[in-house]
Amino acid sequence: MSNTSWKIGRLFGIQLEIHFTFFLLLGFYIYVGHQAIGWRGSLTLGIMIVLVFVSVALHELGHCLTAQRYGIKVPRIVFMAIGGMAQMGSIPRDPRKEMIITINGPLVNFAIAAILFVVLCITYRDVGYVAEGSVNLLRKYFTDDYVRSPYNPWSLSWVSFAWGLLGWNIAMGLFNLLPIFPMDGGRLLRAALAKKFNYLQASKIAATAAKVIAAVLIAWALLVSQHYLLAVLLVFIWIGGDEELKYVAVIEQYVGKTVSDVMVDPPKLPDNTPMSKHALQAHWLVDDHTAEIFSSAAAFPVHAEGELVGVVYPDLLWEKAGH
Structure with a gap:
C-alpha cells in the first residue's frame, strides 16, 4: 500500500490498486442514494458504482494487454474517482502502435455495450425498444430536459443494472474519443x-x-x-x-540514451537518499523505463555484469531537464 492507494491484486502481471478518491466517490453516491430513498438507494447506487469501475478496469486492460503485446511493461493500474490510470513502462514512439493501444480502450466499452444490447434484446424480444432506450439513456447524459429512460437507479433488478451499464459504456466510449x-x-x-x-x-x-x-x-x-x-x-x-x-x-x-549515460557515481548522492530495490542494467535504454524512473522518488542502483557501477537519481534527471 502506498500513501494514497491500496493494492487489491494482480491480473496479467499488472498490479491493481484503488486510490482513496474512489472511496470518496463511492461514499458520495451511497450518501446520495440514502438521501433519496434510504438504504435501498445506497445499495443500488453503491452496486452501480462498483459495476462501473469493473467496466473501467476492462477499459484499462484493453490498453494494457495491447501494450504488453508490443513488449511494453505495465507495472500497475490505479483506479481513482475520475477513472483508471495505467502506468506503462514507456510511451510508444510508433504512431501506429500508439493508435492501436489507445483505441482498444474505448473499443472495450463499445464491446461491453454491444453484449448488453444483445442481452436486453433477447430479454425484451424487441430490438426497436432497446435501441430507443439506448438513445434515451445517451440523451440523459447530454441534456437537462426530462427524458424517459428505461434505467431505474433505485431498482435492484439485474435488468436495471444492465440498462445503466449499457448507457454508461456507450457514453464513456464516446467521451474518451473526444x-x-x-x-x-x-x-x-x-x-x-x-x-x-x-x-x-x-x-x-x-x-x-x-x-x-x-x-x-x-x-x-x-x-x-x-x-x-x-x-x-x-x-x-x-x-x-x-x-x-x-x-x-x-x-x-x-x-536514445542508455542508463549508463544518465547514471552518477554513488558517492555523489546525499547520504539520506532512498534507494529502490529494483536495479537497472547499464545497457538498458532509458526510453523503455521512463514511467518507472520518472515516477519514483528513490534512486536506482545500476549494475553491469553483476557489479554496482552507478546510480540513477530521478530528481537529478528532472533538474537537468529544467523542471
Missing part, C-alpha cells in the same frame, strides 16, 4: 500529428487543441447543461494534460 489530451481521443490526435511532427511538437499541438475544446465544454457544462461534475472532471483532465506535456518534455531529452 480529442482532449491526455484522454484517448487526445492521444489518437497526438499519434496522428506525430506522423508529420516530432513527438514533443505533436504533444504540444494536441494539448493546445485540448484546452480549447475543454474550455468550450466546461462553459457548456456550467452554463447550459448544469452538469457540474462534468465541469469538474474536465478541469482535472485539463490539469492532467498539462502534467503529461511536462512529462513528455522531460523524457524527450533522454530519448
Whole structure:
C-alpha cells in the first residue's frame, strides 16, 4: 500500500490498486442514494458504482494487454474517482502502435455495450425498444430536459443494472474519443500529428487543441447543461494534460540514451537518499523505463555484469531537464 492507494491484486502481471478518491466517490453516491430513498438507494447506487469501475478496469486492460503485446511493461493500474490510470513502462514512439493501444480502450466499452444490447434484446424480444432506450439513456447524459429512460437507479433488478451499464459504456466510449489530451481521443490526435511532427511538437499541438475544446465544454457544462461534475472532471483532465506535456518534455531529452549515460557515481548522492530495490542494467535504454524512473522518488542502483557501477537519481534527471 502506498500513501494514497491500496493494492487489491494482480491480473496479467499488472498490479491493481484503488486510490482513496474512489472511496470518496463511492461514499458520495451511497450518501446520495440514502438521501433519496434510504438504504435501498445506497445499495443500488453503491452496486452501480462498483459495476462501473469493473467496466473501467476492462477499459484499462484493453490498453494494457495491447501494450504488453508490443513488449511494453505495465507495472500497475490505479483506479481513482475520475477513472483508471495505467502506468506503462514507456510511451510508444510508433504512431501506429500508439493508435492501436489507445483505441482498444474505448473499443472495450463499445464491446461491453454491444453484449448488453444483445442481452436486453433477447430479454425484451424487441430490438426497436432497446435501441430507443439506448438513445434515451445517451440523451440523459447530454441534456437537462426530462427524458424517459428505461434505467431505474433505485431498482435492484439485474435488468436495471444492465440498462445503466449499457448507457454508461456507450457514453464513456464516446467521451474518451473526444480529442482532449491526455484522454484517448487526445492521444489518437497526438499519434496522428506525430506522423508529420516530432513527438514533443505533436504533444504540444494536441494539448493546445485540448484546452480549447475543454474550455468550450466546461462553459457548456456550467452554463447550459448544469452538469457540474462534468465541469469538474474536465478541469482535472485539463490539469492532467498539462502534467503529461511536462512529462513528455522531460523524457524527450533522454530519448536514445542508455542508463549508463544518465547514471552518477554513488558517492555523489546525499547520504539520506532512498534507494529502490529494483536495479537497472547499464545497457538498458532509458526510453523503455521512463514511467518507472520518472515516477519514483528513490534512486536506482545500476549494475553491469553483476557489479554496482552507478546510480540513477530521478530528481537529478528532472533538474537537468529544467523542471
